[in-house]
Amino acid sequence: MKTMNCKQLGGACEKKFRADTFEEMAELSKIHGMEMFQQNDAAHLEAMQNMQQLMKNPDKMSNWFEAKKKEFESLPED
Numbered sequence: 495m496k497t498m499n500c501k502q503l504g505g506a507c508e509k510k511f512r513a514d515t516f517e518e519m520a521e522l523s524k525i526h527g528m529e530m531f532q533q534n535d536a537a538h539l540e541a542m543q544n545m546q547q548l549m550k551n552p553d554k555m556s557n558w559f560e561a562k563k564k565e566f567e568s569l570p571e572d
Contacts, residue, residue, distance in 0.1 A: 496569045500526060503562065504545050506537035516566040 495514055500507045503523040511526070513519040530538035549555050 495572045496566060497572055498523075498566060498569070502565065504541060504558075506530075506535070506541040512572060516563045519566055 495512045496519070497510050497512050498519055499505075499511070500509045500523065503511070503519070505523065505527065509526060511519055511522040513522060527538065527542060531542065548558055
């Protein structure tokens with residue numbers, strides 16, 4: 495298991511997620527993002543807008559995703 499926080503994954507807070515794979519980590523982050531969206535959390539909504547801008551450019555999004563995956567892979571096991 496490895497740990498990353500919301501900010502490391504493009505979010506707005508220090509909530510920690512633990513997962514065995516980056517794909518699992520991304521899913522946990524996505525669920526958290528949906529919860530924050532439903533709560534209309536301003537900081538997370540701003541982070542989501544930033545991610546939406548990134549998604550408009552497939553190359554930038556791909557580079558961001560690969561960088562986050564490498565960051566995950568470089569983390570020590572918990």
